[in-house]
Amino acid sequence: MSTSLERYTDRFERYADRRPRVVDAVLVLTLMACAIVGSGLTRPGAAPPQRDTTVLIVMSASCLALFRHRSHPQAVTVVNAVCIVAATALGYVLTPLLLAPVMASMYWLTTHSGVKTARLYSATTAVALMVASANFDPTYASSPVPRSIGYCFWMLLPLVAGSMTRLRRAYVASVQARAEHAERTREEEARLRVTEERMRIARELHDVVAHHLALANAQAGTAAHLALTDPQQTKTILTSLTDTTSSALRELKATLGLLRYTDAPASASLEPSPGLARLPELVSTCASAGFTVTVTTTGEPRPLTSGVDLIAFRIVQEALTNATKYAAADSAHVHLAYEESRLLITVSNDEPSAVTDAEADADADADGAAATVPGQGFGIMGMRERALTVGGEFRAGPGPGGGFEVATSLPLPPATPEAPEAPSEATADATGEEA
Structure with a gap:
């Protein structure tokens, strides 16, 4: 019942907003008819009032x-109160x-001007009617209170x-x-997600291509340099070059697949993604280019989340890529340190490097301006x-021993507590004998 009433009320308000003059005319004519009929009513046993044009003019x-x-x-x-x-x-x-008519004016005064103003006018009108x-x-003297x-x-x-009308309108508003x-909010969140996805894909493309x-x-x-002096080594390097380009094509195809197929299944995404398990492959690829990479690990290795x-x-890959392109040395060192809650990764070379785009980015960031220039x-x-x-930390800049150093700290998942070992049979037997 209330739902139907609200529906009809909404429909009437929408029509009143479109045709206010028509609604006002109908209401005024209705109220005028009520006033004319009411002017002819009297109390039982009392003489009817002498109806003349005066009351009709006043109520009109x-x-x-x-x-x-x-x-x-x-x-x-x-x-209306005076009338x-x-x-x-x-x-x-x-x-x-x-x-x-005066009740209708009070209603519209409440909806337009507020309850406080309507209370004042309502009380004043009631007092004026009592005095009159x-x-x-x-x-009136026989029953003033009722x-x-x-x-x-x-x-x-x-x-x-x-x-009630004001409250309902405020609720609807x-x-x-x-x-x-x-x-x-949904539109802003959608734009933010699109921007984040574009940046993520841009990072993937940069890592793969670069x-x-x-x-x-x-x-x-290297192959061109050794072509005449060491053909066998040249053949090995060219074979590795084929593997490198094939790997680049595979990763590039997987990344571009995200852009081509917006509703692709989860299996078509980049997960499972490359991780530290492919670090030996990365080291081997760098070695084929004549760049030596040594990897050391301290602490007890623990499984990482996929992200x-x-x-x-990717950080190790990008750091080694910059070292391969720009470092004056032909070697780099990767150090993995597993601590209680963090994984510390350090990639460094021991000799001063040439001016690199990485250093330029680091200097720009240190100055508070991460903008890029041609x-x-x-x-x-x-x-x-x-x-x-x-939620990790990152630093890139000159290393303590010269050269360039990239260091990052990434969170580790909490360690799983080991289950207590079951007592051996000998211990159980000994315990039973003592008992």
């Missing part, structure tokens, strides 16, 4: 003033039909209805505002973004 003015209730609600309420007091002074009984009845109605309570009730009724806010092309360039240069494992591998790469920026996405 009261109803016609309602046309301005949207722009001047307070003035309309004052006019109903005048009708009381003329000897007419204040029935609900006669009070209908006491002076011009000889029957009559006064009736006046207060009829003045409070539009006040309550108008307050708040629901619409929440819906609009939720829509804007690393493999740098190694392929180094391998090709941290991928980030650790000729600078995104290696340091991408490594830092990867580390920060999982």
Whole structure:
């Protein structure tokens, strides 16, 4: 029942917003008919009032003033209050039909101007009606309390209805505002996710293309240098070059597949992604390009989450790529330190390196400006973004012994407590004997 009433109320309000003059005309004519009928009513046993044109003019003015209730609600309420007091002074009984215009003005005053203003006007009108009845109605003295309570009730009724209308409109407005806010939030979140996905794919493409092309360039240069002096070594390097380009094509195809197939199944994504388990393969590929990489591990190795494992591998891969392209030395050192809750990764070379795009990025970041200029790469920026996405830390700059050093700290999953060992049979037997 309430749902149907709300539906009809919404429909009526929408129609009133589209055709306000038509609705006002219908309401004014209805209220005028109520006032005309109410002017002919009297109490049982009392003589009917002498109906003349005066009361019709007064009530017509009261109803016609309602046309301005949207722009001047307070003035309309004052006019209706004066008209109903005048009708009381003329000897007419204040029935609900006669009070209908002033009640309608009170209702619109409440909806337009607020409850506080409507309370003041309602109380003033009720007092004015009591005074007018006491002076011009000889029957008022016989029952002043019930009559006064009736006046207060009829003045409070539009006040309550108008307050409910205001609350309902405020509720509808708040629901619409929440819906609009939720829509804007969804759009902003969607744009943010698209931006994050673009950056993630850009990092993947940078890692794949930069690393493999740098190694392929180094391998090709080494093969060209050894082509006449060491054909056998040249053949080995060219074989490794084929493996490097094939690996680059596979990873590039997997990354571009995310852009081509938006609804691809989970198996078509980059997971399971490369991790530290492929570190020996990476070292071997660098060695084929004439770049020696040594790997040391301290602490007890622990399994990593897929995200941290991928980030650790990509950071080592990018650091070795920069070292291969720019370092003056032909060797680098990778150190993995497993601590209680962090994995510390350090990639360094022992000799001063040439001016690199990585150093330029690091210097720019140290100055608080991570913007890139022509000729600078995104290696340091991408490594830092990867580390920060999982709550890690990152640093890149000159090493303590010279050269360039990349260091990152990534979170480790909490260690699983080991189950207590079961007591041996000998211990159990000994315990039983002592017992």
